[in-house]
Amino acid sequence: MLHPILAQKRLFYGFMAGWITLFLGHTLFLSYQYLPFADALVDAFIYNGVFMILSVALYFPLAYPEDCTRNAFNKKSFFYHAFHHITTGMVTLAIWLGASFFLSTQLLSQNTEYINFARSSLPMRAAFGGMLIVLLISMYHFTSFYKHLEEKNTREEQLKKMLKEAELKALKAQLNPHFLFNSLNSISSLTISDPGAAREMLTLLSDFLRYALKRKEETLLPLREEIKNIQRYLEIERVRFGDRLNCEFDMHPDCLNVHVPAMLLQPLYENAIKHGLYESIDPVCIQTHCRKRNHRLEISVSNNFDPESTPIKGEGVGLENIRSKLLLFYNRTDLMSIHRENNNFEVTISIPKST
Incomplete structure (x- = not known):
């Protein structure tokens, strides 16, 4: 878990500038109102230095529960966050006051006037420290929100880029050129032997290509259309x-x-035919099962194949494209599983939410 202030120079410089400003203001205020300049300088250095260190460490107990409950935020988690933040703030405030008071009184232990001032000023320091902690917590939440927003925008840009590339490579990556050429050759042969079948196949091929190329701006389509x-x-x-x-x-x-993402399942059937029918003379059965389980849509596509055949080398755009799409749409890497047993190959895809 990277600290946003330490990981970004711009935030780090702003953070340091804020504490230096606070240190100077603290010193001038105390030296003008209550203490000699030397004592005010020591007091400001200790109290602000300890607070600065604690403010950096404060991010981690705030960020960890947020990461754990981000996907299931409800009334219960809201009260949990509120209790957690209040407790963390109070503990931080107590540590700051205790450590700063101890260090400053030890360093200026011979100065009775300062020790009396340090004791009497604890309530004022506690109130001011509480406001600073609230400000820091708000700042960390704003930084976290901005970070997640940037990550979301980055994923959306990657998705748009992938969709544009898919438009240019549709016939190569999604529609196997061999499939297109073989289909046209089959239509050509059927025009002589069975013109009616040729017309039907040409209509199917036209509808198939139209589906792959139409409504390019759409990213999600009903499973009904995908299966059709x-x-x-x-x-x-x-x-x-x-x-x-x-x-x-x-x-x-x-x-x-x-x-589901458009053309998500197409590579599974291409692979089933390529590795099942191209490499063997035996019949191949492609089975598709779809069920809703635990608020997820599970789609499994399986086929038999000849385990002794030599696999055909592909371009690596099949299963890898599916993984990339699932990652960009759902930001998950565990939504596809592959199971191979004897002469059966099965791929299961899990869609987290229904829309």
Whole structure:
């Protein structure tokens, strides 16, 4: 956990300038009203020095519970934060007064006038210190809010950049060029043997491409539309592979209206066909299961494959693209799991919230 003041030079310089100003004001005020200049200088140095050290350390007990409860902020956590902040402030104030009083009276132990002043001024110092602690807590919360806002803006900029790159690489990364060329060749052959099937396949291919390229500004689409486009893709591939390609969809109706990142699932089916059908002559069954569990949407896509076949080297845009999308949309790295057992390969994706 990096300290925002120590990690950023601009904040550090502002922080030091504030304490130097406070130190000078403290010294001038005491020397003008109550103490000789030398005693006022010692008093200001000790009280402000100790407070400055404590103010730096104060960030960590404030930031840790905030990080732990940020994703579940409710009435209970609000009272917890209030109690925690009040307790932390009072403990900090007590440590500051006790340590500063001890050091200053030890250093000026021969000065009876100063010791009497130090004792009588404790209530005034406590009130002033309390206001400073409230100001510091407010400043730390503002800094934390600004930090999280910057992180959110950075993720949004990364997402926009990725979407723009996806637009330029749509046919390469999302739509396998071999799939497009093979589909056009199949349509060309069908125009002679079965013109009706050729027209149907051309319509499917057109709808599939339109889905991939339309509404580029949209980042989330209902799962219903995503699955419908996946089925178009599979129908096109089934023209080439025939009975070797089998698909099963087990989709609970509650899942279909949940919004997911567009084209999130496409690489899973491309991989299933590439590693299942391209590398083997055996039939391949792609199974899709979708359920809501613990306020999450879980989608699993599995397929059988030949474990003895030589895998085809790809461009690394399949599963890695899915991980990148999940990270940018949900800021999580644990939303995709891969399970390989015998001749079955399964990928499970978890969507944290339904929208």
